[in-house]
Amino acid sequence: MKTMLVVAAAISAASAQAQSPNGRDKWADSARIEIEAATALGNLDRLRQASALLERALTALPDDPLLLHYLGYARYREATIMQGMKREEDEYRPLLEAADSLLERSASTLPLAESYAIRSSVLGQLIGSNPLRGMTLGRKSSSAMDRAVEVGPNNPRVWLLRGIGAMFTPSLFGGGLDKAEEYLDKAVALFSSDAPAPPMPAWGHAEAYIWLGQLHRRRDRIDEARQAYNRALELQPDNGWVRHVLLPGLDRAKS
């Protein structure tokens, strides 16, 4: 119901003002809030609603870079959740390909650090289970991340995504848990002073603790992991992944 209200409010406001920058900001902000909530709940339907909202807005403002950014971001989140649900690659790969294209288009006119960082992550996921695909996409992924750091050296979302990427990259290829911890610690520190004005991207604070918690868990630092998860829940009380999966997992590990 909340979704419907947000969408309806956005539509009624934006249909009249769609062509104005102010109208654009309302669309973008509504989508931003929806994506954040849907991601925390792992709710694919809400993510698709947010994407639908952005697609409609882009019909009125076809090349708006911020709307393109958020649509690319929503596609990336949808694909990530589907991967977590162990869906077939054929189902989520088109979403990643769409995200790649949207974020590239967005960054060509609005060079947001987040666009580059998310694109790096998207390309990393497109490599997926086939390391040979890394021959072409690996280069693109790392250069997108380099560009993200260049554009936003103190952007916590860049360091968050860099840290997540490092967790899944062998140390031979510049990743590893040590690097991941360094990046995630930096992200957490930067989030303390992160206050972007709407409708700019503001996600990731709770997520940084979630990934830091997982990193501690991998290194058998159960108490530190729990502390990080609890901090994530303080920031995002309805995060189902932490509440129903990660924290109970720690309890099982301790017992």
Add this chain to the structure above:
Amino acid sequence: MITRIGILSTFVAASAAAQSDSAALRGVVRSTDGSAIEGANSFLLETLEGTLTDADGRFALRSAHRGAATLVVRRIGYRAVQMPVTLPRPELVEILLTPDAAILAPITVQAGRYTAGDERGATLTSLEVVTTPGAAANVNRAIQSLPGAQTVDEGTALFVRGGDYTETRVLLDGAVLLNSTQLRTPTGTFTGTVDPFLLDGIFFSSGGFSARYGNALSSIVDLRTQGRPDESSATASAGLAAISGSIAIALPRTTGIRAAGNRLDLGPFFRVNDSPRRYDPPPTGHDVSASATWRYRPTAEIKLFAIDQRNHLGVGVDEASFGGLYDVAVESDMAVLTWRDAVGTVSSWVSLSTSQLDEREQFGVFRLGTRLRSTQLSALAEWPATPSLTVRAGGELERTQSAFDGSIPERGDDVAPDARTTLFDSEGAGTRDGVFAEGEWRVRPALLVTVGARTDRSELTDERTADPRISLSLALGHGATMTAAWGNYHQVPDPMLLDAEFGDASLPPMRATQSILGVHLERDRLTARVELYEKHYHDLALLTRNNEVVGGGTGRSRGADLWLKWTAPLGVNARVAYSLVDAQRTDASSGIVTRAPFEVTHSVTALLERRWPAFITTSAAYRYATGRPFTPVVSATFDPQRSGWTPTYGPPMSERLPAFRRLDLSGSILRRFGPVQSVVFYTLSNALDRENVHTYRYSPDYSQRMPVRSLFNRAHYFGFSLTWS
């Protein structure tokens, strides 16, 4: 009475539903294969009010808007649909979404069609092209691992479905490639022309191709070069027989350039690996290429691609009349300018190209110099007229200039230094024009029909041809699709055969009729395809063993192709291609219709690839092919006038060479060191060291027949590649 109550209650229920539901518009969204589409974004263009479809593809759109409006339906992977509606609308709207050409086109199964690239649904990925064992990162050899391609010799020429390799037309960015293979020897060519790393996609049709493609009897290879690089990078590679380097520079404002150079020298390779043949010089060559791309809109691009190639080899050949070096040197270059854009709903593409080839061959008294130049203008436009009908039209204008000189022995089997020859030196030129139109019509959700026709006329044959073609694809459900195609195909004979001095200038265009029926099955981890085909040939231009040109040849070819691709657990991939062919055509020397010289009854390629942890990949490929037919020499008589033996030939194509068998193994390791990515690779070709026979040679009096073995015994090849980005 019961009926009345039933009607009344239905009416009451319907009225109640209508009153309680304020939806201005209801609809259902389906894919062209009939399945419901969930999550399609359905909204009004005027107000941007909208909703998503449910699992049954249904939606109910609420809006206060009344009167004329525009309904938009979008879903990722499908073309958006826009249609006028009047609100409120009591009837259910049915919307059919067509898979988006840019994302899903390769999955649209068509008879005889295979693709390679990174797009979804491709038959082979780009990396599979590069890593096919024994393919040596060669496009032609990777295509040879697809069904329909026969292993006629050990070279890279493409013999498809019982046809000669000259019946395969190879295009690069839409322009015809004058030399699709390089480093020709009497038992095959060493390599293809285009480095796979320069390519973005490969389309291969083993038959039944659409009216878009003209001047080809059997098959089409359509190569697409890479566009603008996303980021700058540089690559250096070195192997036992080649060194190469390339650079890609992403410039600001959506432009980019690429350049590549490659130096081939098989000298070191032959020092490491034995060869049963002698070379002087060993195969050597180089090529340089460059491209510049300007993507001035996301959907629009201008690209200039140019390539220059040189190669030379001399290989020892022993014939009954002469033993010596077969020497061939080739210089070729090509430049292609392409433009593509999409304005509104019309996509258009134009290509302007020029290419030339200068080739010199010599063996004994046989000398042939060939100079070809082709200038070509091609254009294509595509218009989705309705959601279920796409119309394409286009054409090409090709100017071919040819010049031949040399000496041809009067008897094809006598190239001894004192043999009698015919000297010739001639030039010719002709223009071919061709236009086509076709419609791709989604008749029903599960049925796609493509109907088209083309007409061509070449000044060389002075005859206009008309080629109607039709193909259909019917989704049977559960991932199965039935395909069928029928069509007429014409091809202008090789300019040399039409040459006024050497050949016959009155030859008509060659003609083939193709019929194909197949089934394609697509499952999560399995792709399978079976196709049956039949081809009938007319007006074939043929060359006798004494190098005389004859026309009016006929023939037919029929067979079956099987393709299996399976992704197994633990990173194992398996591919199997099997081709069965029964082909007959006129034997030029005897005039008898008999087995075609490239009728390889069974061809099998089985390939297994395993990806291991630490980025190690290993693969193995096994190839088997029935030996090709040949006409044996059964006796010989001594000719005192020329002091040599004259062979007597047996029934044409009455014997076969021994079967071809070969196992290739390869492995690669991928590593990254900071900004540098490295690949180290190793290949063991012909691992079982089998001595395949590719032809026979005879003693001077023809009393003994000796097999001519493969160019390669068991051979090691290794190298590395470094990429900076």
